[in-house]
Amino acid sequence: MAASLVLTGCGEEANRPVSGGASTEYAIREAAPEPAPPPPAARMRASADEITVSGSRVQRPDGATEAAQGPLLAYTYQTSLELPADILGGAHAAHVEACQNAGPATCQVIRAQVNNADGPRPSAYLQLRAAPDWIVEFRAGLETEAEELGGQVLSDQTSVEDLTTRIVDTAARVQAQTTLRDRLQQLLETRDGDLSDLLAVERELANVQADLDAQASVLAALRQRVDTSLLTLNYQAERQVVEPETFNPIGRAFKEMGDVxxxxxxxxxxxxxxxxxxxxxxxxxxxxxxxxxxxxxxxxxxxx
Missing domain, CATH: 1.20.5 (Single alpha-helices involved in coiled-coils or other helix-helix interfaces)
Known part of the structure; x- marks a missing residue:
């Protein structure tokens, strides 16, 4: 016989029927009631900067306010460098080393690649994610460094994405799911009932926990994009007036003449x-x- 378990006190997130067992109805508010999460309008005003994620739980520091503290922006930088072919690889390696020496808490190398290292026109690629202050200081010295090495900065591009709405919305969902998860756990610990009813609550708790973990992961990724900046560096060799490969076809013709x-x-x-x-x-x-x-x-x- 179908039954439903009405979960109240958690807003719209909690008012979902749970099927299974005999007809029984429990109200979570009877088991150590906790204040319901704020309405959507109030949650939207909560500052995502005041929410930190620890595992699947959302924690707020003492004295946190509901006032937003400004936009949450994710910065992305792209810079192209033209350097002499004989020092391009060394410059690339020095930049990788600088990021590694800063430590993983400050800078992390995402991808580093060198192409045609021993050829006449090598190229390289470096992508890293680092603290904004470190990125600003690093980029400030790129132009001077390139000029000292006999090269130049070909292009420098900055893009910004506003993640405020996504972070605040995701943080509100995590907070609501955390409250619902805790109340479901209290219900399992404090109330006795039929086995079918307890199994239904456990299934609902598992679903809530899975959704909470997913939302917490999304929130952590968004926070990382705000707390750090992404920098992509493209290195290309400086073009020469007369490059060695210019006369390669003639040399190949003489070498292949006997064979032909x-x-x-x-x-x-x-x-x-x-x-x-x-x-x-x-x-x-x-x-x-x-x-x-x-x-x-x-x-x-x-x-x-």
Whole structure:
């Protein structure tokens, strides 16, 4: 027989039916009632800066206020450098080392790559995520460093994304799900009931916990984007007036000349080897036809 367990006191998140067992109804407010989360309008005013995530729980520091403290922005930087080919790899390695020396709490290398390192035109790529202050200081010295190395900054781009609404909304959902999860746990610990009812509560608790973990992960990722900045560096070799590869086609032509001549002679030999048997047969036949045709012409002339 279908039954429903009405979970009250948690706003719209808690008013969801749970199926299973005999018809029984419990009110969570009877088990150590806690204040319900603020309405959506109040939750929207809560500052996401005042919410930290520890596992699946949302914690607020003492004295936290509901007033927002400004927009939450995620900064992304992209810089392209042109450097002499012989020092490009060293500059790339120095930048990677600078990030690693700052420590993982300040800077983390996401991707580092060097292409055609020993070639005439190497290139490299570096992507890192670091604290905003470290990024600002690092970028401030890039132009001077490039000029000292004989290169230049080709392009420098900054983009900003406002994550305030997403962070506040996600934090509010995490807070509501945390309250619901705690009350479901209290219900399991303090109330006795049929096994089917307890199993239904446990299933609902598992669903709430899974959703809470997912929302907490999203919130942590959004917070990381605000607390750190993403920097992408592209390195390319400086173009020379006359590059070594300019005359490469001529050099390759001289190197391949002997091979081409040998292949041509070999092709001729193979052609003669294949045509010779046919020539032995074809030459006498063609000669006989020509001789017979000439005799026929002479006879016609003599008769005329």
């Amino acid at each position: 001549f040998a292949e041509s002679v070999a092709s001729l030999i193979l052609f003669l080897a294949g045509a010779l048997p046919w020539l032995v047969i074809a030459v006498p036949v063609i000669s006989g036809v020509i001789i017979g045709f000439r005799r026929l012409l002479r006879r016609k002339k003599a008769a005329g």
